Each structure stands twice: as structure tokens, then as C-alpha cells.
Amino acid sequence: MNQSNTIILDLTDCKYLGELHLRIKEAFDFPDYYGQNWSAFWDLICGMRDNTIIEIKGLSTLANEFDPHIEKMLEILQRNKEEMSELKMRRPQFDCRFDYHIID
Numbered sequence: 001m002n003q004s005n006t007i008i009l010d011l012t013d014c015k016y017l018g019e020l021h022l023r024i025k026e027a028f029d030f031p032d033y034y035g036q037n038w039s040a041f042w043d044l045i046c047g048m049r050d051n052t053i054i055e056i057k058g059l060s061t062l063a064n065e066f067d068p069h070i071e072k073m074l075e076i077l078q079r080n081k082e083e084m085s086e087l088k089m090r091r092p093q094f095d096c097r098f099d100y101h102i103i104d
Contacts, residue, residue: 003051004097005051005052005053006053006054006055007052007054008055008057009023009027009028009054009055009057010027010058011023011057011058011061012057013058014058014061018036020066020069021034021036021037021041024073028044028045030044031044038073038076041073041076042076042080045076045077046083051096051097052097052098053097053098053100054077054100054101055100055101055103056100056102056103057103058104077100078100080098081098081099085098
């Protein structure tokens with residue numbers, strides 16, 4: 001097995017949605033064409049983050065209006081985790097682990 005690639009997504013004190021997406025873009029090293037929306041986020045992480053662990057920091061510092069966006073982000077991360085797990089079961093030769101943790 002290959003060593004995990006850890007991505008740290010620090011959302012501490014984000015003030016607006018654009019800033020949240022900018023931090024996502026930087027943490028994941030997304031290309032400039034990242035659309036800064038949840039569909040674009042899914043498109044870029046879907047199956048492309050093999051053997052990756054995401055550490056999410058700073059959620060407790062966000063204002064309540066971020067709640068639906070954070071729920072959507074976590075839903076997408078969970079969906080990718082489940083799809084990578086299913087792929088690993090079908091193709092055990094691939095090291096396609098994907099997970100995320102909230103560090104707060």
C-alpha cells in the first residue's frame with residue numbers, strides 16, 4: 001500500500017462562501033477552472049483522490065449561515081468515500097482509499 005496523501009482544509013474564520021471555495025481550491029490544488037460550486041467540487045474529487053485523507057479544521061469557527069454549505073461538502077466527501085470503498089472491493093489491486101476527518 002502506498003502512503004496516504006493528507007490534505008488539510010483549514011476553514012477557520014471564513015467570512016463568506018467565496019472564501020470557503022478559495023480555501024478548498026488551494027487545499028486540493030484544484031485548477032483555475034474550478035467553478036467554486038458544489039457540482040464542480042464533486043467533479044474534481046470524484047475518483048481522483050485515491051489514497052487520500054482530508055483533515056477539515058475550523059468548522060466550529062464558521063457562522064451558522066455556512067451550515068448548509070458544510071453539510072453539502074460533507075455529503076460530497078462521504079459519497080466519494082463510499083464510491084472509493086466500493087471500487088476497492090471490486091478491484092482490490094487499486095489502492096483507492098479515501099477518507100475525511102473533522103478536526104476541531
